[in-house]
Amino acid sequence: MNATSTDRIADAVYERLREEIFTGELAPGARLSVPALAVRLEVSRSPVRDAVLRLVQDRLASEEPRRGAVVARVGARELAAIYDVREVLEGLAARLAVENSGRRLVVALHDALAEHERAVRAGDVAAITAADMRFHALVRQASGNTEVVRLLDDVQTQVRLAMRTTQVTAGPRQSVDDHRAILTAIESGDPAAAELAARAHIHRLRSALLDQAEDGV
Amino acid sequence: MNATSTDRIADAVYERLREEIFTGELAPGARLSVPALAVRLEVSRSPVRDAVLRLVQDRLASEEPRRGAVVARVGARELAAIYDVREVLEGLAARLAVENSGRRLVVALHDALAEHERAVRAGDVAAITAADMRFHALVRQASGNTEVVRLLDDVQTQVRLAMRTTQVTAGPRQSVDDHRAILTAIESGDPAAAELAARAHIHRLRSALLDQAEDGV
């Protein structure tokens, strides 16, 4: 009956606020006043409070005690640190994927990669992003390690938020080449090679990122 | 003025419940009834609710909607997955520590290692654990990457909880040797060697862990 998944108002509010943060309706730095949000969303303050607490826990918002929460800002410096973490986690996911997974994964990855190439040739930015994310999602799902999946989801959340502040163009052709290298390594069944290829990919993204954002903290 | 850090009741309740979970007063599987806890801790339900929600977010408790929260159980299977993650994160921390840090770190690590060796010779279990944790804490602090620090803190939380369920003896002599190898690599200023040494250490811990827990899920 409900758009999200559970029927708890607090969950719906949480999802709603998340979306508004990602779309920029709630810009980094915006105050998250519980009474004001409750009025706007036409619910009581309780579920809004729960939702805001969760946003803080997710680091989509930051709070100071007694002073309320604001939408978080993720600068280039923080983003670089996140990418250091992402590098080793994506490497782990790729290695585990090789160790745990079979032909199903390879087929799915070929499909995602083909779509990725098509989107790059067409210059379709949305499709590029979607195919890129699908490739990574397939690998981490295949890792069979729920911790890696969860942590990489968190990383992706932070990256999405950072894109509201810092501009991050991925370098689409390089990404396709990197993905192809990862897929080749996975196909060859070599866990160490897959790990290295995945790490190299993220490492290059990190470098591109830092080059673009010369503005410092 | 307060024992914990802030003067919010919700924070105090959170810390209190955390401690009770770690000491085993609240055993894995125990229900976290908000009204019952509120009565026992002599506060109202609101701060207890906030604290329980945070415990769930930390995965010290798990909840099903409309059914309440219980203290989480971390089995051998989950712990192995956590150690996969810990391996790459400790590796990253060691590498970054070499890249960012100077003689201060090396001196402190020598100190921690000496204490570790002394404790092992004396068979002082508490001191062994303390020195072991200090060594790892020094390395991650030195990484200069707040994400790594935070994630490894989370890992440590999960591991502490798991020790309530699964028995985890670290193999004290092996750990001392591993730590010495990590320190040597850090001292030599070789980031890649430090990463490999740290990873090898956690990898061995993981193996020891799985050997001990042949009981499955």
Next chain:
DNA sequence: AATCCGATATTTGCATGTAAACTGTGCGGG
């Protein structure tokens, strides 16, 4: 004109009320 000050409005954090849903229990039917 700029700055300081104080009154007002808003917000946080805690307390408490309540409907609906869930738990468990004992009893009657099969």
Next chain:
DNA sequence: CCCGCACAGTTTACATGCAAATATCGGATT
């Protein structure tokens, strides 16, 4: 003897009240 079910107690999730702390804004003073 076992199973299902009504019932009573408990719990969750949401709504709302309220004191203390904080931000906001208009006006007076230098």
